[in-house]
Amino acid sequence: MSAACLMGAGMIPMGKYRDSSYPGLAVPAVRAALASAELEPDAIERVYCGHAFGGMLTAQRIAKGVGLGGIPMTNVDNACSGGATALNLAVEDVRAGRAEVILVMGVDKLTQFGGGTLPLVEEDPEVRAGMVMPAVYAMRAQRYLHERGETVATLAEVSVKARRHGRWNPYAQFREETTVEAVLASRPIADPLTLFQCCPTGDGAGAVIVASEDFLRHHPRPAVKISASILHSGQATNGFRDMLYPEITYGSARGAFEESGVSPQDLDLVELHDAFSIAELIYYEALGLCPRGESADFLRAGKSTYGGEVVVNPSGGLLAKGHPVGASGVAQAVEAFWHLTGQAGDRQVPGAKTALTHVTGGGISGMDHGACTVHIFESLS
Amino acid sequence: MVELITPIPDLTGRIYPEVVSSSDGTNRLRLSENAEPVGPFGTLYVYTTVHVSSSREIPYTLGYVDFEEGFRTLAEVRFSSLGDRACDIRVQLKADPTSWWVEPVDREVSV
Numbered sequence: 463m464s465a466a467c468l469m470g471a472g473m474i475p476m477g478k479y480r481d482s483s484y485p486g487l488a489v490p491a492v493r494a495a496l497a498s499a500e501l502e503p504d505a506i507e508r509v510y511c512g513h514a515f516g517g518m519l520t521a522q523r524i525a526k527g528v529g530l531g532g533i534p535m536t537n538v539d540n541a542c543s544g545g546a547t548a549l550n551l552a553v554e555d556v557r558a559g560r561a562e563v564i565l566v567m568g569v570d571k572l573t574q575f576g577g578g579t580l581p582l583v584e585e586d587p588e589v590r591a592g593m594v595m596p597a598v599y600a601m602r603a604q605r606y607l608h609e610r611g612e613t614v615a616t617l618a619e620v621s622v623k624a625r626r627h628g629r630w631n632p633y634a635q636f637r638e639e640t641t642v643e644a645v646l647a648s649r650p651i652a653d654p655l656t657l658f659q660c661c662p663t664g665d666g667a668g669a670v671i672v673a674s675e676d677f678l679r680h681h682p683r684p685a686v687k688i689s690a691s692i693l694h695s696g697q698a699t700n701g702f703r704d705m706l707y708p709e710i711t712y713g714s715a716r717g718a719f720e721e722s723g724v725s726p727q728d729l730d731l732v733e734l735h736d737a738f739s740i741a742e743l744i745y746y747e748a749l750g751l752c753p754r755g756e757s758a759d760f761l762r763a764g765k766s767t768y769g770g771e772v773v774v775n776p777s778g779g780l781l782a783k784g785h786p787v788g789a790s791g792v793a794q795a796v797e798a799f800w801h802l803t804g805q806a807g808d809r810q811v812p813g814a815k816t817a818l819t820h821v822t823g824g825g826i827s828g829m830d831h832g833a834c835t836v837h838i839f840e841s842l843s
Numbered sequence: 844m845v846e847l848i849t850p851i852p853d854l855t856g857r858i859y860p861e862v863v864s865s866s867d868g869t870n871r872l873r874l875s876e877n878a879e880p881v882g883p884f885g886t887l888y889v890y891t892t893v894h895v896s897s898s899r900e901i902p903y904t905l906g907y908v909d910f911e912e913g914f915r916t917l918a919e920v921r922f923s924s925l926g927d928r929a930c931d932i933r934v935q936l937k938a939d940p941t942s943w944w945v946e947p948v949d950r951e952v953s954v
Contacts, residue, residue, distance in 0.1 A: 594896065699915075
Protein backbone atom coordinates (compact mmCIF):
# COMPACT_ATOMS: atom_id res chain seq x y z
CA MET A 463 0.00 0.00 0.00
CA SER A 464 1.37 3.40 -0.97
CA ALA A 465 0.88 6.18 1.53
CA ALA A 466 -1.26 9.11 0.42
CA CYS A 467 0.22 12.59 0.68
CA LEU A 468 -0.75 16.20 0.07
CA MET A 469 1.60 17.75 -2.49
CA GLY A 470 -0.23 20.98 -3.24
CA ALA A 471 -2.97 23.18 -1.83
CA GLY A 472 -4.81 26.37 -2.60
CA MET A 473 -7.93 28.31 -1.67
CA ILE A 474 -9.59 31.67 -2.13
CA PRO A 475 -10.25 34.09 0.74
CA MET A 476 -13.65 33.21 2.17
CA GLY A 477 -16.27 35.92 1.93
CA LYS A 478 -19.41 36.98 0.13
CA TYR A 479 -19.15 36.59 -3.64
CA ARG A 480 -22.81 37.05 -4.51
CA ASP A 481 -22.22 37.47 -8.23
CA SER A 482 -19.85 34.53 -8.62
CA SER A 483 -20.66 31.07 -9.97
CA TYR A 484 -19.41 27.82 -8.41
CA PRO A 485 -16.65 27.56 -11.05
CA GLY A 486 -15.89 31.23 -10.42
CA LEU A 487 -15.18 30.37 -6.79
CA ALA A 488 -13.36 27.09 -7.31
CA VAL A 489 -11.24 27.48 -10.45
CA PRO A 490 -8.84 29.97 -8.78
CA ALA A 491 -8.43 27.54 -5.87
CA VAL A 492 -7.72 24.64 -8.25
CA ARG A 493 -5.18 26.71 -10.20
CA ALA A 494 -3.48 27.68 -6.95
CA ALA A 495 -3.30 24.03 -5.85
CA LEU A 496 -1.84 22.92 -9.20
CA ALA A 497 0.71 25.76 -9.09
CA SER A 498 1.63 24.84 -5.54
CA ALA A 499 2.23 21.22 -6.65
CA GLU A 500 4.03 22.40 -9.82
CA LEU A 501 1.77 20.13 -11.87
CA GLU A 502 -0.03 20.65 -15.14
CA PRO A 503 -3.72 19.67 -15.23
CA ASP A 504 -2.96 16.62 -17.40
CA ALA A 505 -1.20 15.00 -14.41
CA ILE A 506 -4.59 14.65 -12.67
CA GLU A 507 -6.10 11.16 -12.92
CA ARG A 508 -9.30 11.63 -10.90
CA VAL A 509 -11.38 14.42 -9.38
CA TYR A 510 -13.54 14.48 -6.26
CA CYS A 511 -15.62 17.52 -5.41
CA GLY A 512 -17.34 18.09 -2.06
CA HIS A 513 -20.29 20.46 -2.01
CA ALA A 514 -23.75 20.61 -0.48
CA PHE A 515 -25.55 23.17 -2.62
CA GLY A 516 -23.74 23.32 -5.98
CA GLY A 517 -26.32 21.39 -7.95
CA MET A 518 -25.68 18.74 -10.56
CA LEU A 519 -22.21 18.11 -11.99
CA THR A 520 -20.43 20.72 -9.93
CA ALA A 521 -17.06 18.95 -10.28
CA GLN A 522 -17.34 18.84 -14.07
CA ARG A 523 -18.47 22.47 -14.30
CA ILE A 524 -15.36 23.50 -12.38
CA ALA A 525 -12.88 21.08 -13.94
CA LYS A 526 -13.60 22.19 -17.49
CA GLY A 527 -12.34 25.60 -16.42
CA VAL A 528 -8.82 24.16 -16.07
CA GLY A 529 -9.10 21.97 -19.15
CA LEU A 530 -9.75 18.72 -17.31
CA GLY A 531 -12.01 16.06 -18.84
CA GLY A 532 -12.21 12.43 -19.83
CA ILE A 533 -11.26 11.18 -16.35
CA PRO A 534 -13.46 9.95 -13.48
CA MET A 535 -15.06 12.85 -11.59
CA THR A 536 -17.33 12.32 -8.59
CA ASN A 537 -19.50 14.77 -6.71
CA VAL A 538 -19.79 14.23 -2.98
CA ASP A 539 -22.47 15.52 -0.61
CA ASN A 540 -22.02 14.84 3.09
CA ALA A 541 -23.24 18.19 4.42
CA CYS A 542 -20.41 19.92 6.31
CA SER A 543 -18.22 16.84 5.80
CA GLY A 544 -18.57 16.86 2.00
CA GLY A 545 -15.13 18.30 1.26
CA ALA A 546 -13.41 16.05 3.78
CA THR A 547 -15.32 13.04 2.46
CA ALA A 548 -14.01 13.86 -1.03
CA LEU A 549 -10.53 13.87 0.49
CA ASN A 550 -11.20 10.53 2.18
CA LEU A 551 -12.21 8.97 -1.17
CA ALA A 552 -9.03 10.25 -2.79
CA VAL A 553 -6.90 8.86 0.04
CA GLU A 554 -8.54 5.45 -0.28
CA ASP A 555 -7.95 5.46 -4.05
CA VAL A 556 -4.27 6.28 -3.69
CA ARG A 557 -3.75 3.74 -0.93
CA ALA A 558 -5.46 1.07 -3.04
CA GLY A 559 -3.33 1.93 -6.05
CA ARG A 560 -6.27 3.05 -8.19
CA ALA A 561 -4.64 6.40 -8.94
CA GLU A 562 -1.43 8.29 -8.19
CA VAL A 563 -2.53 11.92 -8.46
CA ILE A 564 -6.03 13.15 -7.54
CA LEU A 565 -7.54 16.60 -7.40
CA VAL A 566 -9.85 17.18 -4.42
CA MET A 567 -12.04 20.27 -4.33
CA GLY A 568 -14.51 21.65 -1.83
CA VAL A 569 -16.80 24.53 -2.67
CA ASP A 570 -20.05 26.14 -1.62
CA LYS A 571 -21.87 29.40 -2.12
CA LEU A 572 -24.18 30.15 0.79
CA THR A 573 -24.99 33.70 -0.30
CA GLN A 574 -27.31 32.15 -2.90
CA PHE A 575 -29.82 31.73 -0.04
CA GLY A 576 -29.80 35.41 0.86
CA GLY A 577 -28.77 34.91 4.51
CA GLY A 578 -30.36 33.22 7.50
CA THR A 579 -29.82 29.68 8.69
CA LEU A 580 -28.60 26.81 6.53
CA PRO A 581 -31.50 25.24 4.61
CA LEU A 582 -32.07 21.74 6.00
CA VAL A 583 -34.00 18.90 4.43
CA GLU A 584 -37.64 19.70 5.09
CA GLU A 585 -38.90 16.13 5.10
CA ASP A 586 -37.10 15.55 8.40
CA PRO A 587 -39.61 15.59 11.28
CA GLU A 588 -37.46 17.75 13.55
CA VAL A 589 -36.82 20.24 10.77
CA ARG A 590 -40.55 20.40 10.22
CA ALA A 591 -40.95 21.11 13.93
CA GLY A 592 -38.71 24.15 13.63
CA MET A 593 -35.23 22.75 14.08
CA VAL A 594 -32.40 24.84 12.64
CA MET A 595 -28.66 24.24 13.05
CA PRO A 596 -28.18 27.07 15.58
CA ALA A 597 -30.88 25.46 17.73
CA VAL A 598 -29.04 22.11 17.73
CA TYR A 599 -25.88 23.75 19.02
CA ALA A 600 -27.79 26.12 21.30
CA MET A 601 -29.27 23.13 23.10
CA ARG A 602 -25.79 21.65 23.49
CA ALA A 603 -24.71 25.00 24.90
CA GLN A 604 -27.65 25.19 27.28
CA ARG A 605 -26.92 21.71 28.55
CA TYR A 606 -23.21 22.53 28.89
CA LEU A 607 -23.98 25.57 31.03
CA HIS A 608 -26.43 23.52 33.10
CA GLU A 609 -24.10 20.58 33.76
CA ARG A 610 -20.79 22.38 34.03
CA GLY A 611 -21.83 25.45 35.98
CA GLU A 612 -20.24 27.70 33.36
CA THR A 613 -21.54 31.08 32.19
CA VAL A 614 -22.14 32.49 28.72
CA ALA A 615 -18.81 34.33 29.03
CA THR A 616 -17.05 30.97 28.60
CA LEU A 617 -18.86 30.43 25.31
CA ALA A 618 -18.00 33.96 24.18
CA GLU A 619 -14.30 33.36 24.87
CA VAL A 620 -14.31 30.81 22.05
CA SER A 621 -15.43 33.48 19.57
CA VAL A 622 -12.89 35.94 20.93
CA LYS A 623 -10.09 33.44 20.34
CA ALA A 624 -11.38 32.54 16.87
CA ARG A 625 -11.42 36.15 15.73
CA ARG A 626 -8.04 36.83 17.29
CA HIS A 627 -6.62 34.00 15.17
CA GLY A 628 -8.59 35.13 12.11
CA ARG A 629 -6.96 38.52 12.30
CA TRP A 630 -3.70 36.99 11.04
CA ASN A 631 -5.29 34.96 8.25
CA PRO A 632 -5.73 36.73 4.90
CA TYR A 633 -8.14 33.95 3.89
CA ALA A 634 -10.53 34.59 6.79
CA GLN A 635 -13.92 36.22 6.37
CA PHE A 636 -13.61 38.07 9.71
CA ARG A 637 -10.29 39.78 10.42
CA GLU A 638 -11.19 42.08 13.32
CA GLU A 639 -10.72 41.18 16.97
CA THR A 640 -13.70 41.24 19.31
CA THR A 641 -14.44 41.11 23.05
CA VAL A 642 -16.55 38.98 25.34
CA GLU A 643 -18.86 41.96 25.85
CA ALA A 644 -19.32 42.52 22.12
CA VAL A 645 -19.97 38.81 21.51
CA LEU A 646 -22.64 38.71 24.21
CA ALA A 647 -24.19 41.99 23.01
CA SER A 648 -24.56 40.78 19.43
CA ARG A 649 -28.11 39.81 18.53
CA PRO A 650 -29.62 36.60 19.90
CA ILE A 651 -29.85 33.70 17.42
CA ALA A 652 -30.84 30.72 19.57
CA ASP A 653 -30.39 31.12 23.32
CA PRO A 654 -27.73 31.18 24.67
CA LEU A 655 -25.97 31.65 21.31
CA THR A 656 -25.58 35.16 19.90
CA LEU A 657 -24.64 36.14 16.35
CA PHE A 658 -20.87 36.30 16.96
CA GLN A 659 -21.02 32.72 18.27
CA CYS A 660 -22.28 31.44 14.91
CA CYS A 661 -20.27 30.85 11.75
CA PRO A 662 -21.12 33.43 9.09
CA THR A 663 -22.95 33.02 5.81
CA GLY A 664 -20.26 32.97 3.16
CA ASP A 665 -18.78 31.51 0.02
CA GLY A 666 -15.48 29.79 -0.59
CA ALA A 667 -13.47 27.07 -2.24
CA GLY A 668 -10.36 25.05 -1.52
CA ALA A 669 -8.39 22.45 -3.45
CA VAL A 670 -5.64 19.98 -2.65
CA ILE A 671 -3.60 17.56 -4.72
CA VAL A 672 -3.41 14.07 -3.21
CA ALA A 673 -0.53 11.97 -4.52
CA SER A 674 1.08 8.65 -3.72
CA GLU A 675 4.41 8.53 -1.90
CA ASP A 676 5.82 6.81 -5.01
CA PHE A 677 4.78 9.69 -7.25
CA LEU A 678 6.34 12.15 -4.83
CA ARG A 679 9.63 10.29 -4.98
CA HIS A 680 9.80 11.24 -8.67
CA HIS A 681 8.49 14.76 -8.06
CA PRO A 682 10.18 15.76 -4.81
CA ARG A 683 8.80 18.84 -3.12
CA PRO A 684 7.42 20.01 0.24
CA ALA A 685 4.64 17.57 1.06
CA VAL A 686 2.61 16.19 3.93
CA LYS A 687 1.73 12.59 4.74
CA ILE A 688 -1.95 11.80 5.34
CA SER A 689 -1.54 9.44 8.30
CA ALA A 690 -5.24 8.92 8.97
CA SER A 691 -8.42 9.45 7.00
CA ILE A 692 -11.57 8.40 8.83
CA LEU A 693 -15.21 8.75 7.83
CA HIS A 694 -18.07 7.80 10.17
CA SER A 695 -21.83 8.13 9.95
CA GLY A 696 -24.27 8.73 12.79
CA GLN A 697 -26.37 6.06 14.53
CA ALA A 698 -29.98 7.02 15.17
CA THR A 699 -31.79 6.42 18.44
CA ASN A 700 -35.36 6.96 19.63
CA GLY A 701 -34.19 7.50 23.17
CA PHE A 702 -31.84 9.41 25.42
CA ARG A 703 -28.74 11.04 23.96
CA ASP A 704 -26.05 12.85 25.98
CA MET A 705 -25.66 16.09 24.03
CA LEU A 706 -22.23 16.70 25.55
CA TYR A 707 -20.97 13.35 24.24
CA PRO A 708 -20.92 13.52 20.41
CA GLU A 709 -20.25 9.84 19.87
CA ILE A 710 -19.66 10.22 16.12
CA THR A 711 -16.69 12.52 16.79
CA TYR A 712 -15.37 10.37 19.64
CA GLY A 713 -15.51 7.34 17.31
CA SER A 714 -13.90 9.08 14.33
CA ALA A 715 -11.13 10.51 16.47
CA ARG A 716 -10.42 7.15 18.06
CA GLY A 717 -10.19 5.61 14.59
CA ALA A 718 -7.82 8.33 13.39
CA PHE A 719 -5.45 7.97 16.34
CA GLU A 720 -5.39 4.19 15.89
CA GLU A 721 -4.75 4.40 12.15
CA SER A 722 -1.92 6.92 12.50
CA GLY A 723 -0.33 5.89 15.77
CA VAL A 724 -0.43 9.57 16.70
CA SER A 725 -1.77 10.58 20.10
CA PRO A 726 -3.73 13.75 20.90
CA GLN A 727 -0.73 15.07 22.83
CA ASP A 728 1.43 14.84 19.66
CA LEU A 729 -0.70 17.39 17.80
CA ASP A 730 0.73 20.83 17.07
CA LEU A 731 -2.45 22.19 15.52
CA VAL A 732 -6.06 21.20 15.13
CA GLU A 733 -8.69 22.59 12.80
CA LEU A 734 -11.97 21.47 14.35
CA HIS A 735 -15.62 21.99 13.54
CA ASP A 736 -16.40 25.18 15.49
CA ALA A 737 -19.58 25.99 13.58
CA PHE A 738 -20.83 27.51 16.85
CA SER A 739 -18.88 28.53 19.96
CA ILE A 740 -20.06 25.60 22.09
CA ALA A 741 -18.83 23.10 19.51
CA GLU A 742 -15.19 23.93 20.13
CA LEU A 743 -15.48 23.20 23.87
CA ILE A 744 -17.25 19.89 23.34
CA TYR A 745 -14.78 18.84 20.64
CA TYR A 746 -11.69 19.58 22.80
CA GLU A 747 -12.96 16.69 24.89
CA ALA A 748 -14.15 14.46 22.05
CA LEU A 749 -10.81 14.76 20.23
CA GLY A 750 -8.91 13.98 23.42
CA LEU A 751 -7.18 17.36 23.66
CA CYS A 752 -8.25 17.53 27.32
CA PRO A 753 -10.02 15.18 29.75
CA ARG A 754 -13.81 15.11 29.79
CA GLY A 755 -15.18 17.96 31.88
CA GLU A 756 -12.11 20.18 31.55
CA SER A 757 -12.73 22.02 28.27
CA ALA A 758 -13.58 25.39 29.83
CA ASP A 759 -10.38 25.37 31.90
CA PHE A 760 -8.40 24.25 28.83
CA LEU A 761 -9.64 27.29 26.92
CA ARG A 762 -9.26 29.77 29.78
CA ALA A 763 -5.70 28.62 30.53
CA GLY A 764 -4.68 29.44 26.95
CA LYS A 765 -3.84 25.83 26.15
CA SER A 766 -5.63 25.97 22.79
CA THR A 767 -3.86 28.99 21.35
CA TYR A 768 -0.31 30.05 20.44
CA GLY A 769 2.06 29.31 23.30
CA GLY A 770 -0.27 26.66 24.73
CA GLU A 771 -0.44 22.89 24.26
CA VAL A 772 -1.99 22.82 20.79
CA VAL A 773 -3.15 25.64 18.53
CA VAL A 774 -6.82 25.01 17.83
CA ASN A 775 -8.13 26.69 14.68
CA PRO A 776 -5.13 28.85 13.79
CA SER A 777 -7.07 29.82 10.65
CA GLY A 778 -9.78 31.41 12.80
CA GLY A 779 -11.88 28.30 12.34
CA LEU A 780 -15.37 28.21 10.95
CA LEU A 781 -16.33 31.08 13.28
CA ALA A 782 -13.84 33.57 11.79
CA LYS A 783 -12.47 32.04 8.61
CA GLY A 784 -15.98 31.14 7.47
CA HIS A 785 -17.92 27.97 6.71
CA PRO A 786 -19.13 27.45 3.14
CA VAL A 787 -20.13 23.96 4.18
CA GLY A 788 -18.78 21.71 1.40
CA ALA A 789 -15.57 23.75 1.21
CA SER A 790 -14.62 23.54 4.87
CA GLY A 791 -13.09 20.05 5.01
CA VAL A 792 -10.78 20.88 2.12
CA ALA A 793 -9.99 24.35 3.46
CA GLN A 794 -8.91 22.72 6.73
CA ALA A 795 -6.57 20.40 4.81
CA VAL A 796 -5.16 23.43 2.98
CA GLU A 797 -4.50 25.10 6.34
CA ALA A 798 -2.80 21.97 7.70
CA PHE A 799 -0.65 21.71 4.55
CA TRP A 800 0.49 25.31 4.86
CA HIS A 801 1.48 24.94 8.53
CA LEU A 802 3.26 21.62 8.06
CA THR A 803 5.23 22.97 5.09
CA GLY A 804 6.06 26.27 6.80
CA GLN A 805 3.94 28.39 4.45
CA ALA A 806 1.35 29.78 6.89
CA GLY A 807 2.79 33.29 7.06
CA ASP A 808 2.01 35.44 10.09
CA ARG A 809 -0.09 32.73 11.73
CA GLN A 810 2.47 29.92 11.30
CA VAL A 811 2.40 27.50 14.23
CA PRO A 812 6.13 27.34 15.05
CA GLY A 813 7.75 24.03 14.18
CA ALA A 814 4.43 22.36 13.33
CA LYS A 815 4.88 18.67 12.48
CA THR A 816 1.48 17.07 13.16
CA ALA A 817 -2.05 18.33 12.51
CA LEU A 818 -5.59 17.05 12.85
CA THR A 819 -8.68 18.24 10.98
CA HIS A 820 -12.31 17.51 11.88
CA VAL A 821 -15.64 18.34 10.26
CA THR A 822 -19.03 16.91 11.06
CA GLY A 823 -22.36 17.41 9.34
CA GLY A 824 -25.64 17.50 11.22
CA GLY A 825 -29.29 18.17 10.71
CA ILE A 826 -30.94 14.74 11.01
CA SER A 827 -33.36 13.82 13.78
CA GLY A 828 -32.32 11.03 16.14
CA MET A 829 -28.62 11.41 15.39
CA ASP A 830 -25.77 13.31 16.95
CA HIS A 831 -24.60 14.17 13.42
CA GLY A 832 -25.00 12.48 10.06
CA ALA A 833 -21.36 12.41 8.93
CA CYS A 834 -17.97 12.99 10.54
CA THR A 835 -14.47 13.04 9.09
CA VAL A 836 -11.15 13.20 10.90
CA HIS A 837 -7.78 13.46 9.14
CA ILE A 838 -4.28 13.45 10.62
CA PHE A 839 -1.36 14.93 8.69
CA GLU A 840 2.35 14.63 9.39
CA SER A 841 5.21 16.67 8.01
CA LEU A 842 7.47 14.70 5.64
CA SER A 843 10.51 16.95 5.98
CA MET B 844 -29.39 -3.72 19.96
CA VAL B 845 -30.27 -1.82 16.82
CA GLU B 846 -33.44 0.20 17.18
CA LEU B 847 -35.94 0.37 14.37
CA ILE B 848 -36.57 3.94 13.39
CA THR B 849 -39.87 4.47 11.60
CA PRO B 850 -39.59 6.43 8.36
CA ILE B 851 -41.60 9.64 8.67
CA PRO B 852 -43.64 10.37 6.63
CA ASP B 853 -44.13 6.79 5.45
CA LEU B 854 -45.51 5.67 2.06
CA THR B 855 -48.97 6.83 3.05
CA GLY B 856 -47.69 10.30 3.93
CA ARG B 857 -48.69 9.95 7.56
CA ILE B 858 -46.82 12.21 9.97
CA TYR B 859 -45.74 11.34 13.51
CA PRO B 860 -45.64 12.03 16.37
CA GLU B 861 -49.41 12.45 16.60
CA VAL B 862 -51.41 13.36 19.67
CA VAL B 863 -53.86 10.86 21.12
CA SER B 864 -56.31 12.61 23.45
CA SER B 865 -58.47 10.60 25.84
CA SER B 866 -61.84 11.59 27.28
CA ASP B 867 -60.33 12.53 30.65
CA GLY B 868 -58.28 15.25 28.95
CA THR B 869 -54.99 13.36 29.04
CA ASN B 870 -52.79 13.73 25.97
CA ARG B 871 -50.34 11.13 24.82
CA LEU B 872 -48.01 10.93 21.82
CA ARG B 873 -47.94 8.14 19.25
CA LEU B 874 -44.50 7.96 17.65
CA SER B 875 -45.29 5.47 14.89
CA GLU B 876 -48.22 3.47 13.55
CA ASN B 877 -47.89 0.44 15.81
CA ALA B 878 -46.30 2.07 18.84
CA GLU B 879 -48.01 2.40 22.22
CA PRO B 880 -48.57 6.09 22.94
CA VAL B 881 -46.19 7.73 25.44
CA GLY B 882 -46.71 10.49 27.99
CA PRO B 883 -48.19 12.67 29.23
CA PHE B 884 -45.29 13.16 31.66
CA GLY B 885 -41.64 13.54 30.86
CA THR B 886 -38.44 15.40 31.69
CA LEU B 887 -37.29 18.42 29.72
CA TYR B 888 -33.66 17.53 28.96
CA VAL B 889 -32.84 20.84 27.30
CA TYR B 890 -34.46 23.76 25.49
CA THR B 891 -33.65 26.82 23.40
CA THR B 892 -35.54 29.87 22.22
CA VAL B 893 -34.97 30.42 18.53
CA HIS B 894 -34.81 33.97 17.18
CA VAL B 895 -34.18 33.24 13.49
CA SER B 896 -36.50 31.44 11.10
CA SER B 897 -37.58 31.80 7.53
CA SER B 898 -40.61 29.57 7.99
CA ARG B 899 -42.32 30.47 11.26
CA GLU B 900 -43.06 33.28 13.65
CA ILE B 901 -40.20 34.09 16.04
CA PRO B 902 -39.31 33.67 18.78
CA TYR B 903 -40.28 30.09 19.49
CA THR B 904 -38.97 27.62 22.04
CA LEU B 905 -38.02 24.01 21.32
CA GLY B 906 -36.75 21.32 23.63
CA TYR B 907 -36.01 17.63 23.93
CA VAL B 908 -38.42 15.76 26.18
CA ASP B 909 -37.57 12.35 27.60
CA PHE B 910 -40.83 10.53 28.24
CA GLU B 911 -40.98 8.05 31.08
CA GLU B 912 -41.33 5.22 28.56
CA GLY B 913 -37.80 5.91 27.28
CA PHE B 914 -38.55 7.88 24.14
CA ARG B 915 -37.14 11.29 23.38
CA THR B 916 -38.89 13.75 21.11
CA LEU B 917 -38.43 17.33 20.03
CA ALA B 918 -41.32 19.47 21.21
CA GLU B 919 -42.46 23.05 21.37
CA VAL B 920 -42.02 24.24 24.95
CA ARG B 921 -44.32 26.84 26.52
CA PHE B 922 -42.94 28.38 29.69
CA SER B 923 -45.19 30.70 31.65
CA SER B 924 -42.41 32.87 33.04
CA LEU B 925 -38.67 33.33 32.93
CA GLY B 926 -38.44 31.51 36.24
CA ASP B 927 -39.79 28.36 34.60
CA ARG B 928 -36.88 28.01 32.29
CA ALA B 929 -34.59 25.17 33.33
CA CYS B 930 -33.20 21.84 32.22
CA ASP B 931 -34.33 18.61 33.90
CA ILE B 932 -37.76 19.90 34.96
CA ARG B 933 -40.90 17.76 34.79
CA VAL B 934 -43.18 18.63 31.90
CA GLN B 935 -46.47 17.39 30.54
CA LEU B 936 -47.97 17.13 27.12
CA LYS B 937 -50.71 19.59 26.17
CA ALA B 938 -52.69 19.90 22.96
CA ASP B 939 -55.37 21.90 21.22
CA PRO B 940 -57.05 21.11 17.91
CA THR B 941 -54.15 22.48 15.85
CA SER B 942 -50.98 21.86 17.83
CA TRP B 943 -49.28 20.14 20.74
CA TRP B 944 -46.58 21.25 23.13
CA VAL B 945 -45.15 20.60 26.59
CA GLU B 946 -45.23 22.85 29.61
CA PRO B 947 -43.91 22.64 33.18
CA VAL B 948 -46.08 20.37 35.32
CA ASP B 949 -46.31 22.74 38.25
CA ARG B 950 -47.30 25.65 36.11
CA GLU B 951 -50.75 26.21 37.65
CA VAL B 952 -49.57 26.09 41.24
CA SER B 953 -46.37 28.05 40.73
CA VAL B 954 -48.04 31.35 39.78
